[in-house]
Amino acid sequence: MQPRTPRRQARELQEQGIRRAENDARLGVELAAVVAGARRRAVRDGDRQIDTAHLLHSLLESDAEVRAVFGEGPQIARLLGYLVQRSIGYGLRWQSAVEGSGGVAVVTEAAGFSPLAAGCMEYAHERAARHGRGPVCGTDLLAAIVVDPRARAVEVLERAGTDHRELFARLEVSSSR
Template sequence: MQNRTPDTGWAEAADGTPLSTDLASAVMGARRRAARDGDRQIDTAHLLHTLLETDPGARQSFPGGPAQVARLLGYLVQRTIGYGLRWTGTVEDSGALPVLAAAVPGWSPAAAGAMREACARARARGAERVDGTDLLAALLRDPRCRAVDVLLRAGVDTALLAAHLDGLPDRSVCPGKTICQEVPGP
């Protein structure tokens, strides 16, 4: 079987910032998953799936713990065996993230945008490497991408997860109080 997904993508950010080992493994896994699924492009659901399989930091970011991650992986497996058939042969472009000046071969516009957002997030926090939590946070910034669709279908509170990743107070923990418990960041 010939690989329909071109072997392109990120080994490092445009500014030379390398990916963490776990994130690089997730990117390679997403490329393999897209090819195995017969998709021409890596999409955000491919990235989410392999990120959860390969990156312990990303898995630990879920406030619902291991049970929530297990349910999410179950939905992602369903996507592989049929749930995502409505996406087959289509290009993922939610339009929520800024339009890219040039397309990245082998990547959906939404997935490429999420990788760029992840790189920007790592730079903003002064990190030496882009890691899986940077990508997870970037995926959450695009509420119409396939990854967020899967998260919502699996019952993940995406606002709570985003707040957790950004280290923001979770107002739902203690609504109506002036001091809320901080949700620890990654």
């Protein structure tokens, strides 16, 4: 048996955090699948953490209600195009930097959510509770992602021509119905 070093313990705790997030009963089956998809994307892309762009990409691919928020037209294709570009090199300047840290801190070990993405997950839970829903739904997570202008997902949205403030306002109006 290998000795447990602080580095190894930290990695194990972070991996447990990922599994807890994916199996969090507050998420429900659909959103747990979104988180699992975002984690797979982060690992495949060689990113150290699940960030808001990974979550946005997974939401757009798997949640029809989230896609409907963007309406008809080329917006979804444009967004997915930017997200795919990111996964093949567009986001290289993001690698090794922690989302939400100003890009200064370097991540040296595989981790769960970026600090900003973790905050988004909590915001999504609070939003679902505030609106009297059970498990968090995709639009709750989308609202959480777009509320913070520092989010990498917001940068992708802006590059694709989507105003994150307008999108958030639409999500708030639709959730109050």
